[in-house]
Ligand code: ASP
């Protein structure tokens with residue numbers, strides 16, 4: 134039996150946290166493979182460094198000090214010596230990268246710089262485990278063969294290539310009882326690092342679980358699991374014990390910040406259950422996400438929100454009869470890998486829901502579309518998407534009616550609706566100014582206090 138255990142930035146962010154994590158790893162009885170994020174704050178630091186390489190000497194010193202201070206807090210002199218044997222060459226490589234004029238011109242330079250944090254946090258945790266008497270090896274994505282494809286800063290894993298490589302490069306350690314600690318966040322494309330987007334270590338861990346054909350993936354973070362709503366909006370939000378892959382994927386995608394939105398897919402494909410656990414209170418059961426979940430009677434399970442969105446509505450006579458035009462518009466919008474959160478059409482209008490920050494570039498692109506056919510483009514900024522997730526929402530009679538009655542109570546106007554695309558969620562758009570009330574009322578009526 135294999136368990137893949139992923140620890141996030143705060144879980145490896147201090148000597149105390151690292152020791153807590155070592156204990157959690159030791160308590161796991163199965164064969165285990167560990168995946169880590171960078172220490173908290175480090176990736177942000179590297180992002181600014183990549184943007185302004187000017188003060189690199191000072192930056193490298195700070196970076197070095199942070200990791201060495203942490204290591205020397207836990208390791209004794211002899212263990213420190215062993216640690217330095219691996220630390221120094223990694224640091225030298227990092228320094229070389231920062232002064233390599235050719236590397237700087239590479240479109241993947243920022244991926245390379247920002248992937249550095251994981252290389253050092255994995256080393257730290259591996260040595261902390263060794264200090265506790267656990268045989269362990271720190272492996273980079275290069276060592277493992279985690280292959281990636283895609284554009285800079287938004288890679289995806291090549292699952293089948295990664296599976297073959299990891300069978301050769303990582304499985305042998307497990308057979309010898311050695312615990313691999315692997316870098317999250319990036320894979321390798323044509324020999325250089327390609328990152329999976331911010332927060333991408335969760336996705337890395339799911340890729341590793343898929344490649345290792347693990348029996349369980351555990352994502353260890355700093356909260357107790359998925360909640361029925363964002364506790365900052367709804368203070369009495371409750372923890373969700375169990376979800377299926379579909380529900381978790383919708384929630385992660387549409388706003389719950391617990392998991393990187395792409396974490397579900399690699400494990401769902403192989404029916405590998407996923408647990409979200411709190412490394413600061415490991416005794417809590419967390420949330421389990423798996424294939425089969427006993428259906429419950431509740432109307433709603435969770436309400437998530439994605440804010441700072443805009444609706445772009447494009448009008449043209451009888452657009453519904455010109456699917457090729459809709460296709461051209463979508464292709465144009467998608468060119469820069471813009472995420473379209475929802476699409477809705479009528480006879481003469483097609484509306485897209487996108488992030489506020491993407492509006493400007495989309496409008497430029499649409500203007501470049503040589504098509505006299507677009508009659509009007511309207512933009513409504515500052516809207517929010519509410520994602521109401523529950524069991525078989527679609528097959529329950531009257532659910533939409535109930536939900537929209539609650540929205541009306543919050544005095545919110547529904548600007549756009551998407552229902553039917555997924556049988557576990559009903560998504561709709563309201564103005565940002567009303568969204569908090571909408572979520573609170575929905576939660577109170579259907580999840581919390583007044584739920585039937
Ligand atoms: N360290 C990376 C980030 O901060 C990846 C992760 O934490 O999952 O985005």
Ligand code: MG
Pocket residue numbers: 141142332335393
């Ligand atoms: Mg994270």
